[in-house]
Amino acid sequence: xxxxxxxxxTLARVLLRLARxxxxxxxxxxxxxxxxxxxxxxxxxxxxxxxxxxSVQIRLLVKKSFFKGPLGVLMRATGAVELDRExxxxxxxxxxxxxxxDETFLLGIAAxxxxxxxxxxxxxxxxxxxxxxxxVTLAYLDRPSxxxxxxxxxxxxxxxxxxxDRIRAFYADKRGIRPELATVPRLREExxxxx
Numbered sequence: 001x002x003x004x005x006x007x008x009x010t011l012a013r014v015l016l017r018l019a020r021x022x023x024x025x026x027x028x029x030x031x032x033x034x035x036x037x038x039x040x041x042x043x044x045x046x047x048x049x050x051x052x053x054x055s056v057q058i059r060l061l062v063k064k065s066f067f068k069g070p071l072g073v074l075m076r077a078t079g080a081v082e083l084d085r086e087x088x089x090x091x092x093x094x095x096x097x098x099x100x101x102d103e104t105f106l107l108g109i110a111a112x113x114x115x116x117x118x119x120x121x122x123x124x125x126x127x128x129x130x131x132x133x134x135x136v137t138l139a140y141l142d143r144p145s146x147x148x149x150x151x152x153x154x155x156x157x158x159x160x161x162x163x164x165d166r167i168r169a170f171y172a173d174k175r176g177i178r179p180e181l182a183t184v185p186r187l188r189e190e191x192x193x194x195x
Contacts, residue, residue: 005055012052021046025150027054030105031137032129034167036185037176038110046141046148047108048078054150059095060108088124096132105134111185118183126163126187129156138167142174160189 016022035047044060051058062080066072075082083091099105113122129136138151151170156163168185176182 005052008052009055012049016049016053019146021049021146021148023050023053023149024147027056027150028106028135028137028153029103030099030134031107031153032125032132032134033058033106033108033137033139034111034125035108035139035141036110036112036171037141037174037179037182038112039176039178039181042177043110043141047139050139050148050150051079051106056104056106058106058108059098061091061110092124092128096128099132099134106137107134108139112183117181120186120188121183123187123189126156126160126189130158136167138170140171140174141176143177143179144175160187164190 035043037043044062047058047060057079060078060080061083062075064082064084066080067075067082081091081095095107099107107128109122109125109128111121111125112118125136128134135153135155137153139149140151141148154163154166164185164187171185
């Protein structure tokens with residue numbers, strides 16, 4: 001194991017113990033990670049600790065504005081990838097090229113797109129998974145149980161409603177740090193297929 005992974009894992013375990021959070025689940029080798037519920041900036045910290053505790057690197061898509069100044073150095077050091085929301089295609093294309101050659105590839109996406117309540121999730125995770133064949137892993141955090149973990153890894157079928165029903169069922173009992181800000185797992189595309 002490379003030294004920096006060992007240092008990160010040790011640090012993660014100490015910090016998780018101090019904060020009284022625990023990690024759970026089986027780490028996927030390849031996946032588009034959907035992280036939910038996303039209701040606080042602490043979600044990012046807990047996601048990084050989950051990855052470090054399991055000695056993996058997540059390429060976490062983060063909006064461009066977080067990369068200004070000293071925070072940008074920290075974001076890049078933790079594996080965050082700058083996403084320009086005006087031109088997301090270039091970033092996604094480069095990441096998918098990495099997926100072709102990397103044995104372990106974990107792309108993290110906050111499908112809610114914001115820490116506040118919204119009507120719909122962003123569908124980028126769904127499109128990326130369907131276009132590449134990379135399965136979706138449902139990562140989560142749950143404040144009442146103080147757990148951050150890896151949920152099931154699923155292959156999407158293309159039946160948006162049925163796929164999202166599975167995702168909704170998994171997240172139904174998960175509560176974020178600020179549960180009142182959570183967005184129900186629902187895509188705009190579901191509305192189109194129901195009509």
